[in-house]
Amino acid sequence: MKPVAILTDVTRCTGCEACVGACKKEYHLGPDRPWRQKGAIDDLSSTRHTTILSRPGGRYVRKQCRHCNQAACVSACLVGAMQKTPDGPVIYDEKKCMGCRYCMVACPYSIPRYDWNKAVPYVHKCTMCYTRIKTGKQPACIEACPEEATIFGPRDEILALARQRLKTEPQKYLQEIYGEKEVGGTSVLYISDIPLDFLACKPALGETPLPERTYAALSKVPGIVLAMGGLLTGIYWIIGRRMRMQELKATAAAETQTEKAKTADGEKE
Amino acid sequence: MNRRLRIVKSVLWGFVGVWVVVTVARFLRGLGPTTGLSDAVPWGLWIALDVMAGVALAAGGFVVVATVYLFGLERYRPFVRPAILTAFLGYVAVAVGLLYDLGLPWHIWYPILYPQYQSVLFEVAMCVMLYLAVLALEFAPVALEHPWFGHPIFRGALTVLKKATLVLLIAGVILSTLHQSSLGSLFLIAPYRLDPLWYTPIIYVLFFISAVGLGLMTVTMESLLSGWLFGHKIRTSLLSGLGLAASVVLGFYAAIRLGDVAVRGVLGHAFDGSWQGWLFLFETLVCAILPAVLLAVRRIRLSAAGLGVCSAMTIFGMVLNRLSVCILAFERPEGMTYFPAWTEFAITLGIMSAMALVFVFFVENLKVYPREDRESISARPAERLSYDPATLHRLTPESIAATRRYSLIAVTTAAFAVAFLPKEAVFGPQPVPAPVFGIRTVEGFLLKQPGGRQPRIMLASHMEDAPNKGRRVSLMMIDGNRNGRLVLFTHKRHIEECGGEDSCAKCHHQNMPFDENTSCYECHRDMYEPTDIFDHAFHVTHLGGNDGCKECHVSFSQPKMRQTAKACLECHKEMLAAETFAGEEQEKTMTGIAPGYMKALHRLCIGCHRREVKENPQRRSPAFARCDACHGNAGDLDLRRLGPYAHSADSRDGASRLAQAAPLSGGNRSFGDHTSEQSGP
Numbered sequence: 001m002k003p004v005a006i007l008t009d010v011t012r013c014t015g016c017e018a019c020v021g022a023c024k025k026e027y028h029l030g031p032d033r034p035w036r037q038k039g040a041i042d043d044l045s046s047t048r049h050t051t052i053l054s055r056p057g058g059r060y061v062r063k064q065c066r067h068c069n070q071a072a073c074v075s076a077c078l079v080g081a082m083q084k085t086p087d088g089p090v091i092y093d094e095k096k097c098m099g100c101r102y103c104m105v106a107c108p109y110s111i112p113r114y115d116w117n118k119a120v121p122y123v124h125k126c127t128m129c130y131t132r133i134k135t136g137k138q139p140a141c142i143e144a145c146p147e148e149a150t151i152f153g154p155r156d157e158i159l160a161l162a163r164q165r166l167k168t169e170p171q172k173y174l175q176e177i178y179g180e181k182e183v184g185g186t187s188v189l190y191i192s193d194i195p196l197d198f199l200a201c202k203p204a205l206g207e208t209p210l211p212e213r214t215y216a217a218l219s220k221v222p223g224i225v226l227a228m229g230g231l232l233t234g235i236y237w238i239i240g241r242r243m244r245m246q247e248l249k250a251t252a253a254a255e256t257q258t259e260k261a262k263t264a265d266g267e268k269e
Numbered sequence: 270m271n272r273r274l275r276i277v278k279s280v281l282w283g284f285v286g287v288w289v290v291v292t293v294a295r296f297l298r299g300l301g302p303t304t305g306l307s308d309a310v311p312w313g314l315w316i317a318l319d320v321m322a323g324v325a326l327a328a329g330g331f332v333v334v335a336t337v338y339l340f341g342l343e344r345y346r347p348f349v350r351p352a353i354l355t356a357f358l359g360y361v362a363v364a365v366g367l368l369y370d371l372g373l374p375w376h377i378w379y380p381i382l383y384p385q386y387q388s389v390l391f392e393v394a395m396c397v398m399l400y401l402a403v404l405a406l407e408f409a410p411v412a413l414e415h416p417w418f419g420h421p422i423f424r425g426a427l428t429v430l431k432k433a434t435l436v437l438l439i440a441g442v443i444l445s446t447l448h449q450s451s452l453g454s455l456f457l458i459a460p461y462r463l464d465p466l467w468y469t470p471i472i473y474v475l476f477f478i479s480a481v482g483l484g485l486m487t488v489t490m491e492s493l494l495s496g497w498l499f500g501h502k503i504r505t506s507l508l509s510g511l512g513l514a515a516s517v518v519l520g521f522y523a524a525i526r527l528g529d530v531a532v533r534g535v536l537g538h539a540f541d542g543s544w545q546g547w548l549f550l551f552e553t554l555v556c557a558i559l560p561a562v563l564l565a566v567r568r569i570r571l572s573a574a575g576l577g578v579c580s581a582m583t584i585f586g587m588v589l590n591r592l593s594v595c596i597l598a599f600e601r602p603e604g605m606t607y608f609p610a611w612t613e614f615a616i617t618l619g620i621m622s623a624m625a626l627v628f629v630f631f632v633e634n635l636k637v638y639p640r641e642d643r644e645s646i647s648a649r650p651a652e653r654l655s656y657d658p659a660t661l662h663r664l665t666p667e668s669i670a671a672t673r674r675y676s677l678i679a680v681t682t683a684a685f686a687v688a689f690l691p692k693e694a695v696f697g698p699q700p701v702p703a704p705v706f707g708i709r710t711v712e713g714f715l716l717k718q719p720g721g722r723q724p725r726i727m728l729a730s731h732m733e734d735a736p737n738k739g740r741r742v743s744l745m746m747i748d749g750n751r752n753g754r755l756v757l758f759t760h761k762r763h764i765e766e767c768g769g770e771d772s773c774a775k776c777h778h779q780n781m782p783f784d785e786n787t788s789c790y791e792c793h794r795d796m797y798e799p800t801d802i803f804d805h806a807f808h809v810t811h812l813g814g815n816d817g818c819k820e821c822h823v824s825f826s827q828p829k830m831r832q833t834a835k836a837c838l839e840c841h842k843e844m845l846a847a848e849t850f851a852g853e854e855q856e857k858t859m860t861g862i863a864p865g866y867m868k869a870l871h872r873l874c875i876g877c878h879r880r881e882v883k884e885n886p887q888r889r890s891p892a893f894a895r896c897d898a899c900h901g902n903a904g905d906l907d908l909r910r911l912g913p914y915a916h917s918a919d920s921r922d923g924a925s926r927l928a929q930a931a932p933l934s935g936g937n938r939s940f941g942d943h944t945s946e947q948s949g950p
Contacts, residue, residue: 014895033698036307037605045308072458078391079376080384098379099372102390103310106458110602113308114372116301119635121372131458202461209456214389217454217473219394221447228443232339236435239341244653 001186003088004133006142007162008062008193011172015052015060022144023050026129033117046113046124050141059194062150065090065111065126066179067187070209074105075113081123084194088187089128089157097123106211108183109200128187148229150261157186162191210236274498275671278629279678281622286679288619290686291612294694296370302693307604310596312370314613317595319366319620321452322588323359324397325476328484329444329491330356330404334515338438345507347639350411351495352488356638357404360622364401365620370669391452403441406430411635450477451847456594464598465535472594475529478522481585486580493577499632501642509570512579518563519583523557545598552593556586569894589680612694615686675722713757726757803837947949 005177006268023029029047044051044064050064067090073082074090081096082103099121104112109204117123129139133152137143142152151158182205190196197203295303306313333352337345356567368374380394392457399404430437453476454461469475489508496503530536530549539546560579569575596607614922655664693699710731726744747758767775818829820840827833875894884893 019713037309043308047495077388078385078394079379079381080385080386096379096383097373098376098829099374100370100390101311101372101390102455104308105455105462105599108459108461110309110462114311115299116307117299117693119297119302121299152484198459202417205461210460213386213460213470215453216389217386217451218389218392218471218944221451225443228438228446232335232439234441236339236439239339243341259622265712 001087001153002156003086004128004152005067005088005158006064006128006139006150006152007158007189008150009165009193010059010149010190011062012147012196013052013060013062014147014149015054016146017052017146018146019062019141019150020048020065021049021051022046022140023126026132026140044111044113044125046115048113049124049126053198055194055198057194059192061192061194061196061199062141062189063189063199064188065128066109066211067126067128068108068183069186070184070211072106072108072183072210075214076102077107078102085130087130087133089130089133090125091127091130091186092123092125094122099123104265106210107220108202108205155215156191164200165191181207185206271500273500274629277498278626278671279675279684281626281676282510282623282679283682283787284615285626286682287686288623290677290690291615291619291681292369292614295616296689298694298697300370300372303610304697305610305613307605307607309601310607312595312599313607314596314609314617315366315370317592318588318617320363321591321595322787324452325364325480325483325587325591326487326584327356327359327363328445328480330359330407330484331442332481332484333488334407334438335442338435341441345510347504347507348488350408350491350637351632352406353404353407354411354628355487355491355629357408359399360397360401360404360627362620362624363397366617368918369616386493389451389457389823393451393455396444396451398606400441400444400448400664403437403444406433406437407441411631412475415635445480446477449480450474452476453594454514459599462600463543463594464600466530466538466921467594467598469529469533471525475522475526478518478525479556479587479590482515482518482522483583485511485518486560486583486631489515489576490580490584493526493573495578495632495638498629499638499642501638503573504575505571505573507568507638508573508576510572510578514566515579515583516570519557519564523553523561526553526557533794546592548597548728552586552589554586556590559585560586592628610691612691615819703795709746710743711746711757713742715740715742726759726926728757756903803831 024047027049028050032041032045033048033269035043035045041048042051042053043160050062054063055062067084067088071082071084071086071090072239073217074084078100079096079098081093081098082090083093084090101112101114101123103123104110104114111125113124115124129137129141132139135239142150151161153161159177159180162180164179166173166175173191173193174195176191178192178199179188180191182200184207190199291303292844300306301570304315333345333348336342337349368377371377380391380398384395385391410427410430413423415428418424418427421859448487453472453474456468456472457470460468484498489511492508492510495501527536538550563569563579566575567659569579574871578798599795601607638645656689657664713726714723714729718725727903728744729741745758745760746756748756763776764770764772808821809815809817811817819825820835822829850883878894881889882891
């Protein structure tokens with residue numbers, strides 16, 4: 001299978017939330033609980049892997065995992081519970097998870113959500129219906145969309161389609177494919193007539209994939225181990241030797257002194 | 270035993286009592302009820318204080334070990350054992366704190382099973398695990414010296430450990446260097462969330478240097494504290510040596526910290542008056558600049574008070590630094606605040622108290638401090654049998670009285686903790702409190718319907734064009750779903766529909782936990798789920814009692830159940846409005862199950878809309894078949910989920926007038942069409 005991607009066309013979305021319903025049904029997520037602090041149900045949660053954000057001007061933007069090509073969560077997870085499949089989706093293996101929530105810290109789009117109210121909690125996020133697309137089906141949300149506002153296909157074809165839409169109706173769209181190059185490219189792309197910076201933690205994410213930033217530090221580890229080991233042993237050896245030499249000198253000096261004293265004694269005698 | 274120690278121990282046991290109770294709640298009910306964490310704040314106090322700051326505070330171990338063994342500064346040897354013990358207990362505290370913070374603490378060893386080498390956290394985890402083992406081995410000789418371990422096996426182990434000292438020490442120093450710095454590298458992955466004053470590509474260098482400085486200061490503080498607690502003399506001259514070293518290290522740290530901020534060009538941010546700027550300045554001043562300057566002064570360095578103040582400042586400032594990186598300067602969505610729940614503080618304090626008690630126990634029973642100090646520790650007055658002079662009853666000896674006192678204190682604080690536990694931590698998830706809007710009356714009309722059907726209810730504001738169509742009545746509006754949205758409510762009709770006077774309890778019951786009456790949605794089910802509307806008893810009476818079975822359960826051979834019965838539609842065809850496409854699909858077999866509210870209403874409309882577009886393309890644009898043909902006017906999603914919106918200028922004006930009379934939370938919310946739907950077919 002070629003790497004796949006999802007394209008969401010914000011201009012087509014009517015905010016009907018059919019995608020949310022389909023996702024809930026597919027994964028048996030059940031009813032939502034309002035966010036503790038907001039008292040509202042308006043963002044992703046452990047019972048809502050995709051959601052519709054209402055923006056001023058009657059625009060509706062679907063928020064979901066972006067399935068980054070070089071995903072921060074994948075590089076952050078210390079047990080490999082988050083994995084980037086060669087097909088594109090970033091999937092989560094709850095059997096490996098230890099619940100450190102470093103993925104939630106790492107994600108530049110703050111996507112992963114947690115079962116805060118369970119004694120045995122897991123991380124929740126969109127997996128692009130990986131088991132479904134493996135069997136040749138489309139993700140549940142894509143199937144449910146009545147407006148074809150969100151579509152699914154091989155990433156290169158999807159990108160070409162997005163470019164074509166931007167080209168044929170340049171006055172309708174902002175000339176940017178969100179997710180084409182951000183943090184090394186994502187598998188969930190957007191075209192829109194309103195800026196979508198609010199989907200990320202900070203407006204205008206760079207193009208550097210985040211894992212590269214940690215790699216810069218992590219690659220120094222073996223060097224540090226060797227250098228420190230050598231340095232410490234060396235210091236220990238040199239200082240130890242110097243101290244032994246001092247001791248030797250001291251004893252030698254003491255000996256000569258006693259000898260001198262002896263000879264002096266002898267002279268006295 | 271001295272009085273001071275007794276009081277400190279009592280307080281520590283008090284914290285341990287609370288800790289035990291909160292521990293039970295934490296593992297039974299999960300993180301949500303016992304912490305202030307949320308999806309916007311995945312890491313809170315436990316990671317920042319117990320892990321980040323805890324590891325940094327335990328840096329004293331490797332700093333002193335390196336000083337004495339590797340750099341050969343033998344005069345600092347009295348600090349070695351206490352520092353190793355502090356570090357060991359500190360790392361145990363880190364591990365225990367992690368067990369609380371991890372969602373699945375029984376998977377804590379999984380990094381060994383499923384290593385993922387690209388992760389900084391993997392490196393930290395492995396280093397902390399190994400270093401904990403190294404510290405245990407470094408401390409083991411102290412324990413093995415005790416006469417309890419007189420067996421030759423233990424003696425053998427002791428000699429082996431003593432021979433391996435150098436390897437252990439070097440390994441310990443390397444592991445410490447790695448994970449002290451890597452705790453900083455953890456945040457390299459979050460450049461967009463950590464404030465630029467703290468996010469720097471060399472954050473790991475800063476973390477390491479600050480850990481060294483902090484380590485020197487914690488050893489000082491620990492030495493001062495134990496001197497105060499156990500009453501042995503304080504080695505001010507030695508401590509001043511540590512102070513001088515700390516002064517150099519902290520000065521170096523401050524230079525790099527400020528230099529880094531300046532080189533990256535965010536120094537302006539520090540002075541722009543933002544709270545992050547102030548926090549940065551305060552933190553750097555308190556943790557590094559002030560102590561470095563003060564400790565450079567010989568007189569301050571040589572006084573116990575000066576050392577105490579400087580080490581306290583460094584410890585406070587560095588802990589604040591870790592808190593900043595982890596929580597304070599870490600970006601959160603607007604309006605999402607984090608303040609730790611008291612249970613989080615209780616766990617942190619409890620772990621620290623437990624470790625402090627273990628520390629005291631080791632100090633009292635093992636050769637942790639040099640001999641001259643131990644004499645003052647073990648100098649207990651010989652216990653004599655004492656009698657109450659008045660009654661001549663024998664008094665409880667101190668060894669028993671102390672145990673009783675500590676148990677009493679721990680049990681008492683535990684009881685208080687139970688009383689103050691959050692409701693969710695005891696009873697599980699609680700309904701979110703929502704204020705109920707008061708009942709309101711509005712003018713309306715009852716329109717007679719043909720064929721003896723229930724009269725149709727209309728709002729007066731919708732009927733201005735034809736005021737004399739029906740009987741003018743006062744209608745009640747209630748906030749039945751407790752979402753601030755008032756809907757028309759016909760009490761009388763509800764009584765009739767629900768089965769007369771006896772049915773009050775259906776809504777007004779008093780016995781459901783946390784609920785005083787049934788919300789509308791509990792009967793008028795939500796938008797997505799189908800609802801069971803089949804009334805078996807009703808059918809039995811109307812089909813002639815038991816003889817009527819075969820009307821629906823056609824086949825005798827099959828068991829009599831819903832799946833095998835005749836579909837409702839076969840009898841009730843006329844109940845559906847013409848041209849709807851309800852019942853076309855799987856509903857034919859879904860006997861007795863009504864489709865969800867949304868589905869039902871969609872099916873009443875969407876079919877015709879689509880057909881219209883197909884058949885009359887010149888009259889209807891494709892937009893007529895799109896969702897926003899009906900759902901276009903709504904401002905917020907929740908409303909749109911409820912139902913389509915009125916398009917006529919009339920009704921909208923009416924609604925806005927109503928809203929002006931008594932503004933609802935949303936302002937221009939319109940409810941006209943809901944009511945007409947409710948009273949519609």
